[in-house]
Amino acid sequence: MNTKSKVPILLIEDNKGDVDLIRIYLNDVGFKHEFHTTDSLIDGIEMVNTHDIEIVLLDLSLPDSNGYKTLSRFLEKVPFVPIIVMTGMNNEIIGNQAIKAGAQDFLVKGQFDGKTLGRSIRYALQRFKTHSKLEEMAKELAISENRYLEAQELAHFGNWEMDIVGFKMKWSDEIFRIFGFEPETISPSLSDYLGYVHREDREAVEKFFENSGKDGQLHRIEHRIIVGGKQIKHLAIQAKIYFDEYFEKVLLVGALQDITERKLSEQLLFEKQISNQEAKIQEQVFEGMNFQIRTPLNSVINLLYLLENTDTSLQQADFISKLKTSVDDLSIVLNNMMNFSVLSGGKLTKKIEEYVTTEFLNGLDKLVSIKAENAKIQVNFVIEENAPKKILADGGKISLVYFNLIDLLLGKMSSGEKLYTKVDINDNSILNFNISNNGKPFGFNEIQEVDSDFDQNNLTNEQRHTLNFSIVKKLVENLGGQIDFIEGDKGNEIVLNLPIEISATSNTFEFQKPVEQLRILMAEDHFLNQMSTKKVLQTWSNKVEVDIAENGKLAVEAFKSKKYDLVLMDIQMPEMNGIEATKKIRENSDIPIIALTANASKQEADKCIEIGMNDYLSKPFKPQDLYQKIMECLSPVKV
Numbered sequence: 001m002n003t004k005s006k007v008p009i010l011l012i013e014d015n016k017g018d019v020d021l022i023r024i025y026l027n028d029v030g031f032k033h034e035f036h037t038t039d040s041l042i043d044g045i046e047m048v049n050t051h052d053i054e055i056v057l058l059d060l061s062l063p064d065s066n067g068y069k070t071l072s073r074f075l076e077k078v079p080f081v082p083i084i085v086m087t088g089m090n091n092e093i094i095g096n097q098a099i100k101a102g103a104q105d106f107l108v109k110g111q112f113d114g115k116t117l118g119r120s121i122r123y124a125l126q127r128f129k130t131h132s133k134l135e136e137m138a139k140e141l142a143i144s145e146n147r148y149l150e151a152q153e154l155a156h157f158g159n160w161e162m163d164i165v166g167f168k169m170k171w172s173d174e175i176f177r178i179f180g181f182e183p184e185t186i187s188p189s190l191s192d193y194l195g196y197v198h199r200e201d202r203e204a205v206e207k208f209f210e211n212s213g214k215d216g217q218l219h220r221i222e223h224r225i226i227v228g229g230k231q232i233k234h235l236a237i238q239a240k241i242y243f244d245e246y247f248e249k250v251l252l253v254g255a256l257q258d259i260t261e262r263k264l265s266e267q268l269l270f271e272k273q274i275s276n277q278e279a280k281i282q283e284q285v286f287e288g289m290n291f292q293i294r295t296p297l298n299s300v301i302n303l304l305y306l307l308e309n310t311d312t313s314l315q316q317a318d319f320i321s322k323l324k325t326s327v328d329d330l331s332i333v334l335n336n337m338m339n340f341s342v343l344s345g346g347k348l349t350k351k352i353e354e355y356v357t358t359e360f361l362n363g364l365d366k367l368v369s370i371k372a373e374n375a376k377i378q379v380n381f382v383i384e385e386n387a388p389k390k391i392l393a394d395g396g397k398i399s400l401v402y403f404n405l406i407d408l409l410l411g412k413m414s415s416g417e418k419l420y421t422k423v424d425i426n427d428n429s430i431l432n433f434n435i436s437n438n439g440k441p442f443g444f445n446e447i448q449e450v451d452s453d454f455d456q457n458n459l460t461n462e463q464r465h466t467l468n469f470s471i472v473k474k475l476v477e478n479l480g481g482q483i484d485f486i487e488g489d490k491g492n493e494i495v496l497n498l499p500i501e502i503s504a505t506s507n508t509f510e511f512q513k514p515v516e517q518l519r520i521l522m523a524e525d526h527f528l529n530q531m532s533t534k535k536v537l538q539t540w541s542n543k544v545e546v547d548i549a550e551n552g553k554l555a556v557e558a559f560k561s562k563k564y565d566l567v568l569m570d571i572q573m574p575e576m577n578g579i580e581a582t583k584k585i586r587e588n589s590d591i592p593i594i595a596l597t598a599n600a601s602k603q604e605a606d607k608c609i610e611i612g613m614n615d616y617l618s619k620p621f622k623p624q625d626l627y628q629k630i631m632e633c634l635s636p637v638k639v
């Protein structure tokens with residue numbers, strides 16, 4: 001019933017006397033109402049559909065309908081309003097039929113008064129409201145049950161119960177499907193369930209059911225089943241004892257879920273974690289090797305520079321030149337080893353630096369000269385005359401590409417053959433290498449992509465060629481370049497195009513020296529690097545004064561006790577590393593600080609710049625590079 005003060009009532013009655021009598025009854029009992037009336041079934045149905053009517057008093061004998069059909073026709077058109085049937089016949093059968101059909105009450109004309117009518121209306125309204133609510137709840141319950149069953153199917157989840165006396169089980173539909181059956185096609189028992197359990201898990205599952213029936217605790221277990229004789233599924237099952245008071249039975253009730261997908265995901269995640277750990281360990285090993293090799297290699301380069309600037313015979317000078325080339329060769333091999341990660345991740349970042357073009361390209365020629373000479377193959381290296389004075393490029397990677405290409409070619413050529421390299425830079429800032437010979441085909445098309453399972457310590461020649469070839473392709477891609485192989489019976493050609501930039505910088509520090517006294521504090525823990533770097537700096541200019549601090553802590557103390565113009569800061573040192581030492585110095589000074597580190601990575605460089613260092617130089621470095629970095633940091637103060 002709504003909250004209105006008056007109840008809208010519709011009387012469908014063609015007898016005017018009965019209409020007036022009903023009106024009088026309603027007024028006599030003080031029933032608050034709005035009274036509407038029609039004299040035909042059609043008009044009554046229209047009235048209900050167009051007005052807010054809460055209850056209908058329906059006469060079964062009307063001009064357009066008669067008897068039980070009147071009620072059924074009305075209910076068919078208007079099922080949402082409670083009805084009280086009125087008839088002039090005192091027939092109990094008709095009354096029962098009306099109630100069964102959907103009427104709320106049955107009144108016989110002449111046998112009720114106003115009080116009876118009012119009570120009938122109130123009860124009809126209440127019963128209809130209760131019945132409608134029950135129907136709505138039943139509908140929602142059915143929807144919820146369907147959704148529950150759908151959710152079970154989607155989640156591969158089901159519920160079950162078992163009589164602990166007879167061990168007969170009841171499964172929900174999804175459990176049947178998990179075990180490979182259509183719902184209700186078998187009458188399962190505990191022995192049926194155990195028959196599907198993986199034999200390695202059966203003893204544990206039997207104990208699970210046994211223990212679950214002994215106490216009121218919730219028990220859980222995960223186990224495997226074999227479906228169809230070959231498919232393994234992982235299940236999670238839980239159970240708890242329950243007493244059914246209605247049937248006076250002790251039951252074991254529980255839930256079961258197919259967790260096969262989760263188990264597979266966990267296995268894949270575990271394998272991925274193991275793989276990541278192995279990759280991390282490998283990376284740490286490479287980083288350790290990188291540091292351990294680059295640090296002494298830097299000393300070798302500095303000592304060679306010092307030796308080169310002493311009085312030597314022509315033969316000694318030739319040996320020194322070849323030794324320097326061998327060191328460059330070693331640096332290339334070291335970079336190849338460290339850049340092996342490009343084959344799986346491609347995480348290399350570009351390192352653009354300025355180069356004097358002829359010096360850079362002639363350096364490439366010298367880089368491969370000894371290797372070619374040992375293979376008794378002559379390499380003719382020609383630089384076109386129109387080359388710009390300076391270029392901006394990732395020289396390290398370009399050197400790697402050229403070195404690996406020549407290394408590949410030398411391994412495929414015969415003694416006495418000649419290899420030609422022509423280099424030019426066109427108007428579109430493309431560094432072009434044209435490498436050719438007149439011998440047999442190189443066979444690059446036969447080389448496959450590198451296999452990540454190669455044992456780096458025991459490579460065959462073919463595997464090494466494959467590895468180097470893959471490194472070349474990855475590096476060219478990283479540089480944004482292009483490489484083409486043209487092979488024929490009468491000759492072979494490799495065309496390598498790499499984008500660069502033409503440098504417009506006119507300032508250069510390559511041959512400049514300090515004009516004023518230059519006090520440098522060098523923080524370095526490696527003895528040979530201390531000695532060789534200090535000597536290299538003193539050889540550069542007699543105005544350079546160098547103090548050594550063996551770790552970051554001593555460097556901070558030395559900086560506080562004496563005035564310096566520049567700090568050379570190694571990163572990895574005992575007591576206090578270069579990062580922490582720089583932070584301490586930066587608390588009170590903006591003195592130029594250059595990082596010198598064996599960890600040649602963009603992350604390391606970014607870290608150095610973020611904490612306030614002015615520049616970064618990775619070991620091994622050439623003395624000229626160190627001079628230039630120093631002059632750039634001091635300019636124009638000390639120039």
